[in-house]
Amino acid sequence: MSFFSKFGPNRSEAKEVPADGKDERYETSSIESAEKQTGVQKVEAIALTWSRTSLWVAYAGILLMATATSLEAQTTYLYTSYALSGFGHHSLLSTISIVTGVMYAVVKPPMAKIADVFGRFEAFAFSILLFVIGYIMLATSNSVETYAGSQVFYAAGSTGLILLQQVFVADTTNLLNRALFSSLPDLPFLWTVWAGPEVGAAVLKGSTWRWGYGMWAIILPGCCLPLLGSLFVNMLKAKKKGLLPPSKIKQHGIGGFLVKTFWDLDIIGLLLFTAALCLILIPLTLGAGATGKWKNPSLIAMMVVGGVCLIIFPFFETSKKLAPSPLLSLRLLKNRTVLAGTLIAVFYFMAFYQSVFPYFYSYLVVANEQSVVSAGRIVLTFSFTSTVSSIIISFLIKWTGHYKYFVCAGGLIYILGFGLMLRYRVEGSSRAQIVINQVLVGLGGGFLNVPAQLGVQSVVPHQDVAAATALFLTAISVGQAIGSAICGAIWTNNILPKLNEYLPDDVKANATDIYSNFVLASSYPPGSPARLAINRSYQETMRLMLIGALVSAVPIVFLTFFMENVDLKAADKQNTKGRVFGNSGPDDDDRIAEESAVVETKRRESEAGIKA
Template identity: 55%
Template structure:
C-alpha cells in the first residue's frame, strides 16, 4: 500500500469501470492503489467535500494566506461584538422589564447553536464552503438588524435565532476550513488562531460597551455590526470564488450533484443529504424540554400550566424518536450522527466532555455572574465586564500554549486530563469565594483558574475527536462535538434560569423589609434597579436583603456547576492517546504542515506541502 493511500490524486489513473459520475473527470478518479474501504469512503463523499478537495489542489500560497488573514479579521470583529453585546444584553432585557429572562435568551441561543451546526456542516459537505460562508454572514447580519430594531422581549429573543445561526455557522465553518487546510500537528494551533483576538477584545469590549451605553443606546451596539461584518467578509468570498474557478480551469471541478435532476429529485436528495427530519427532531426535542425550565416559574400556574406540560411531553417523545431515526439506514442514509462515529470511544468521551464543560460554564460564569458582580459586589459595568472576561483571556492564552505543546510533542490526551483537574478546581474556588466580602483579586483568580482549565480542555478534545474521523466525516465529527457542546450550554442556561427565577423572587420577598416587599418585582425585573446603590445604599436593610437573596441563589448555581464539572475528569481517561504525527492526516491538496511524517523525518519540517 502506498504511503499516500486514500488520497485523491492529480494523475490520470485509468477507468475502473464504475458508474460513479465523478469518473467523467479523469483527474478525480479513484486511485487504483486504494484499499476497498478507502475506495468506498471516496464514493460516499458528498459534493462539498469533493469540491474542497479539488479547491485545495488549486490553492496558491498567496490565496491561502489571504483566506486566513480574512478569517482572522472576521474573528476580530465577531470577538469584539461578543464582548460588547454581552454587556448590553442585561440592559436590553431590563428595557423591557424582563432582566430575569437573560437565561431564556441564552437558552434560545444555545438551542439554535446546537441545531444550526449540523445543517451548516451538511451544507458545507453538500454544496461547498463558499456557499456556506455566504449563508452564515447573511444570517448574522439579519440577527444584528432585528436585535437593534426590537421593541419587546419576544422580538429580541427571536432575533437570537438568526444571530446564533450566523455566529455558530461561522464558528463551525472556520473549524472545517482549518481541518481542510492543515495537518493534525498544526491543526490545534491554527484552530486557536480564531481565539487570539480575545486577547485584546476582552479588555476593549467593556470600554466600548460602556461608551455605547453612555453615548448612544444599546440598540446601536447591535446595529453597527450589520455594516462591519459583511464588508470584512468580501476578501474571503473573493478568494474562495477565485480558487473554485482556478480548480475548474485545472480540470478539478466537481459538477453539481443536482445537475440533470428534476425539482422533486433535488428536494428528495436534499432531504436525505441534510438529514432534515432528524435535525427537526433534535431541534424540537431540545427546545421543548429546555425552554419550560426558564419559562415555567414566571408562567401562569407555573409547572401546572398545560402549555409547559405539553412542551415537555412532546419534547421527550421527539428525543426518544431521534436515536431510532438516526440509526435507520433507510430513513436516514446520510445521518448527521453517523452510528459508526459513536462506536469510537474517543468521539463518545470527547462529546460528553464538551457537554459537561459548557454545562458547568453556563451555570457559573454565564449568564448571571455579570449581574451578580454588579448587584452584590457593587462593581461598575466596566469592572464587572473585565472580571467575567478574565476567563476568555486566560483560556485563550492557555489554548495557544497547549496548541504549541501539541505541535512539538504530537500528544494531546495528557493535557486534557490536566485541564479537567484545573477546571474542576477553579469551580470549587469560585464556590468558596462567592461571598459578598470577597476581594476583586480573589474573584479574578477564580476566573483565571477556570480559564486555564478550559483552554487546556477545549482545543485538545476537539483535535482528538477530529483525529478519530475520516475526511468525509471530519465535518460531521466536528459538528457533533460542537453540537453537544452547545446542548450542554443550553442545558446549563436552562437550569440557571430555573434556579434564578425560582429563588430570587421568593428570597427577595422573604428578606426585604416590610415596607419594601412590594418592590420585589421591580428589583427582580431590572438590573438598573437591583444594582442601584443610590436607591438601596450599602448597609441599608434593602441592600442587605437584595445582596443576601442574590448571593444565596448564586451559591446554588455554583454547586450545580461543580457537580457538572466533576464527570469530566474520569471521562478524560477514556480518550485514546493518539500519536498525531504517526496518523493519516486525512487532508488533501495544499495543506499547512507535513504531508508525510516519514518524509519529514528525512527532510525536516516543511510549512507547505501537498497531499
C-alpha cells in the first residue's frame, strides 16, 4: 500500500457510478439534489444543443473575458495605493482588502445560487452589470468612504465572473479534462503579468488612477460578448427543441415565484454570513495599534454581534425549515475531501495575503527602493509562476488520472517558499533573491489551487458542482479576508510606533503623514537618516507578517494527506449530460439524442401537471 493510498483510498477500486449518481462516493449529496434547480436544468438542456464549433466559440469567449479581467487585475491593484494616499488613508489598504475579501467570500455562494436558480447566462449578465457599476463608482469616488463602497460592487461583479467561469468549465468538461480547462481562465496571466505594470505606469504617467479604473467599464462588457452570445444562441436552440424547463412564474405565480426565489437564494443566510465576516474582521484593523480605538465601545460591539452571527450561521444553514436551499452547502463538508480541500484554500490564501498582498508592493517601493514597474513585476511573479505550474500540473493530472500527489507536493513546496522568504526578504537583498522566493511560492501555489479544486468537485454529482465550487472559492475569499485582517493588525500595530521610535527628532512630527502616505515615505532620499528609519520600520513589520504567513501555511501540509486519492479515469462517468470536452466524439451523438428525448418528455409531463 502506497503512502498516498494509506491516507485516501484509491478510487480505481470503486464501483462504476450508477446512472442516478447514488454511489457511495457521492454520499454528500442530499435528498434535495434529486430535484435539480432550473438553472442546472437549463445548462444541461443547453449542453444537449452544443455543437463542437459552438463549444469552441464559447471557450474562445472565456479566454477573451479572462484576458480582460486578468489585465484589469494586473493594472488596477497599482492604483489602490495612490488612490488611498490621495485621500490620506494609505494605512487603510488592509481594510479595503478585507472589504473586497469579504465581498469575494459572500458573493460566490449567492452567485452560484443565481446560476442554479435562474441560469448561467443570466448570472454572467448580472455579474457584468455589477462590475461596470463598481468601476464607474471607483473612477468617480471623491472620498475613502465612496471608494470603499465602490469595492462592494466591483468585488461582487469580479468574483461572480471568476466563479461562473469555473462553473462553466465544470458544466462542459469531464473530470479528466477539468483541471486543464480550469486553468484556461488563468492562462492570460502568462502575458498580462508583464504588460500590467507597464500599462498601469503609463496610465499614471499620462492620466490619473481614475481613468485607470473607468476604462474597464467600457472594455470588459465588449470582451464578454462572444461568451454571452454563444450561451444565448444555444439557449434559443434548446427552447426551440422544447428542452428548457417550464417557467417557474407559471408554476407558482408572481408572488409565489418571488417568495420561492427569496428562500432559494437564502437571503437571511447571506445577511448572517456577511455580517459575521464584516463585523469580526474589519474592526481588527481599525482597532489595532497605537490609535487607541479599542477604547471605542462600538468596535467591541461590532465584534460581539459578528461573533453571534457566526455562531448562528451554521445552525441556520443546516436547518431544512429555516434554510431549505442553504447559501453554503455545509452538508458537503461531511465528506473529508471537501472539508480538507476547503481548509487548504483558507490557509493557502491566509498565508498569501500576509506575505504578498496588500503591503508587499509598498514595501518594495519604500524599503527595497524599487521603481513602480519593477515592484509591480516582482509582486506579479507569483501569478505568472503559479499559472505556468498549474497548466503543467493539469496536463500531468490528465495523463496520470490522479490529483492528490500534486496537492501533497504543493503543500511542501509552499511552506518551503515561505521559509526562504523569511530568510531572504530583508533590506539589502537583491531583486533576484526576492524574485526567486516569489517563484518558489508560486510554484507551490500552482500545485495546490487547481488540483485541490478538482478534488472537491470530483466527489459530488453535477447538481452539487456549482455549490461545491462556490464553497471552495468562498474558502479562498475567507482566507483572503482573514489574512488581510491579520496583516492589517500587524501593520497598524507596528508601523506608526516604530516610526515614532526610529525617525530623527526633526522628522518625528511627520510620522503620521509618513504612515498614511507611502508616496511621502518613498520621497525621502535613499540613505538619509529619515529614509533609513522608514525602511527599518517597514522591514521589521514585514518580518512579523512573514512569520504569520509561515505559521498559516503549516496546516496545509497535513491537510493534503486527508484528500482522497480519486482515480479520475474510473470516476469519469460523473453525472454530466450533453456534449462536453472529453465526451464529445461521434459515438456520443446517439447518446445525446436519447438524453434530449428524455428531457423533452419530462418537460411535457411537467407542463401537463401544471395545467392540471
